[in-house]
Structure formats: structure tokens, C-alpha cells
Amino acid sequence: xxxxxxxxLFDLKGKVALITGGSRGLGLQMAHALGEAGAxxxxxxxxxxxxxxxxxxxxxxxxxxxxxxxxxSKEEDTRRLADETLERMGAVDILVNxxxxxxxxxxxxxxxxxxxxxxxxxxxxxxxxxxxIANGYMIPKKSGRIINIASIAGxxxxxxxxxxxxxxxxxxxxxxxxxxxxxEWGRHGITVNAICPGFFRxxxxxxxxxxxxxxxxxxxxxxxxxxxxxxxxxxxxxxxxDAGKHITGQWMAVDGGTSVVLGAx
Numbered sequence: 001x002x003x004x005x006x007x008x009l010f011d012l013k014g015k016v017a018l019i020t021g022g023s024r025g026l027g028l029q030m031a032h033a034l035g036e037a038g039a040x041x042x043x044x045x046x047x048x049x050x051x052x053x054x055x056x057x058x059x060x061x062x063x064x065x066x067x068x069x070x071x072x073s074k075e076e077d078t079r080r081l082a083d084e085t086l087e088r089m090g091a092v093d094i095l096v097n098x099x100x101x102x103x104x105x106x107x108x109x110x111x112x113x114x115x116x117x118x119x120x121x122x123x124x125x126x127x128x129x130x131x132x133i134a135n136g137y138m139i140p141k142k143s144g145r146i147i148n149i150a151s152i153a154g155x156x157x158x159x160x161x162x163x164x165x166x167x168x169x170x171x172x173x174x175x176x177x178x179x180x181x182x183x184e185w186g187r188h189g190i191t192v193n194a195i196c197p198g199f200f201r202x203x204x205x206x207x208x209x210x211x212x213x214x215x216x217x218x219x220x221x222x223x224x225x226x227x228x229x230x231x232x233x234x235x236x237x238x239x240x241x242d243a244g245k246h247i248t249g250q251w252m253a254v255d256g257g258t259s260v261v262l263g264a265x
Contacts, residue, residue: 009243013038016091017240020072020081020129021099023050025202026149026232028057030096033233034240035063039094042085043067072099072125073117082132091141092133094240097126097174098149102167115166122170126177134190144190146181147239150174150251152198152259171196175251182249191248193239198255200227222257 017034021027022043035041035058043051043058043065051067058065066088070081085092101121103114130146138144153164154171175194182192199217218224235252238244253259 004242006243010237010241011038012094012237012241015039015093015240016042016089017094017096018042018044018081018085018089018092018133019096019098020044020070020125021149022096023047023054023067026197026200027096027098028054029229029232030098030147030236031058031065032061032063033236034094034096035061035065036233037237037241039240040064040089041066042089042092044070044072044081044085045099046071072129073101073121075124075128078125078128079132082129082136086133086136092137093141093143094145094147095130095133095138096147096149096236096240097129099125100149100167100170102164104163105165106163107165110165118166118170119173122167123173123177126174130181130192134185134188138190139185139188142189144185144188145240145244146190146192147236148174148178148192148194150178150194150196152196152253152255152262155196155253155259156262178251179249186248191239191245193244193247193249194251195232195235195239196251196253196255196259197232198227198253198258200231220258220261221255222261225256227254227256 017039019027019031022031023045031041043054045051048069055065055067068081068084070077072078101118103118151171153168154175178192178194231254
């Protein structure tokens with residue numbers, strides 16, 4: 001068989017993608033990327049109204065998009081999401097674990113309940129959904145792509161002024177989860193990779209950006225800019241498609257170089 005063209009390698013026609021936290025921000029951006037490459041898309045987040053609006057936006061762009069409301073911090077909701085997606089779509093070839101929460105508090109004052117809230121969604125939810133989708137489809141199929149959204153916050157300690165201990169810890173855990181799961185599930189033909197976004201003006205990050213100053217955040221990046229509505233599309237498509245079929249257990253920072261500067265500090 002001759003080698004495929006680049007266009008063929010990146011083509012997702014016939015594939016199904018499930019994206020959690022997919023109704024806005026980074027999740028919706030990644031849904032656009034996968035849908036534009038031909039995948040059918042299932043969106044999930046907690047709020048039905050947001051999902052309906054996001055699905056309509058994707059459909060207007062010619063993407064086959066549907067939605068299921070679910071809270072992935074709750075095990076019963078997460079399992080229902082997996083079962084219902086497989087029932088309605090018949091497959092999940094690409095799973096994007098993106099739903100996430102944060103909490104701002106100094107470490108010595110951080111409520112245990114808030115710690116649990118962040119960990120349940122950002123780590124435990126990723127595990128439960130990955131396991132159920134793998135057992136329900138990817139392992140029997142001997143094929144699959146799992147993309148976990150971590151963060152550059154999982155790579156280094158916080159600069160002064162950022163008090164996000166639980167969030168940072170959860171994102172460090174996501175990187176470890178990604179690498180370990182990739183080692184275990186490679187024999188099933190499943191790749192598992194992570195994306196570590198830097199600062200994008202999402203709903204979750206906007207408060208922190210405003211607190212620390214957008215100009216300061218830009219100045220912290222060698223490229224002197226925040227992430228935009230296109231910057232996760234390329235890496236998402238690479239990880240999801242056959243163009244990235246020999247990449248597993250890896251993480252990639254998409255941050256304008258911020259982690260390079262912080263890592264050297």
C-alpha cells in the first residue's frame with residue numbers, strides 16, 4: 001500500500017468525537033477542528049442551553065453535531081454520557097477530556113470541599129469516562145484516540161499572585177495519567193496524549209487574566225500574545241487523526257512560549 005497523502009492522513013470522515021466541556025471556549029474550538037476535518041461530533045457540558053447554542057453554531061458550519069448534558073464531576077452522569085453517546089452515535093473514535101474546574105485560594109486556606117470538586121472533575125472524571133469509552137468501544141475495536149486537556153499550570157509552580165493549588169495539582173495529575181494510560185493501552189491500538197494550553201481568554205481564565213493584567217500576561221510569553229480561537233486546532237487534529245498515529249504518551253504546550261520562560265526561571 002502506498003503512503004497516504006497529508007490530506008488523507010488528517011481526514012476524519014467516518015469518525016465520531018466526544019468532547020466534554022464542549023459548549024464554549026477551548027472545547028468548542030476543538031469541536032470545530034474535529035468537525036471541520038469530517039468527524040461527527042457529540043458535545044457535552046452541564047448546561048443544556050449552552051450546548052444547544054454550541055451545536056447550532058457547529059451545524060451552521062456544516063458539522064454534524066449533537067449534545068448531551070452531563071456533569072462529569074458525578075460518576076453516574078459520566079457513565080450515562082458514555083452509554084448514551086455510544087448508543088446514539090454507534091462509536092467514539094476520539095475522546096477529548098476537556099471539562100474542568102478551578103478554585104482560587106491560598107494553600108493554607110483552601111477548602112477541602114473545593115479541592116474535591118476540582119479533583120473529581122479534572123482527574124476522576126477523565127479516568128471514568130476514558131475507561132468506559134475504552135471498554136465499550138475502543139478496546140474491542142483495537143483503535144482509538146484520547147486527548148486529555150492539561151495545562152501549563154501542571155508544569156511549574158505558580159507565579160506570585162496566582163493561588164490555584166488544586167487546579168495545578170490536577171493538571172499535573174492529568175499529565176501523569178496520560179503517560180501511564182498510553183503505556184497500558186498502546187497494545188489496544190489506543191493513543192493517549194495531552195495538550196497543555198497557556199493563557200486563552202476563556203470564561204474560566206478571564207478573571208485571572210484581568211486580575212494579573214492582560215498586558216502582563218502577554219509580556220510573559222515570548223510571542224507576546226494570548227491564545228486565540230485557532231491555536232488549539234492544529235494540535236487537536238494531529239492527535240486525533242492518523243497523522244499522529246505514532247504519537248502517544250506525550251504532552252504539548254500551546255502557550256506562546258510561556259512555559260519555556262517559566263521553566264527556566
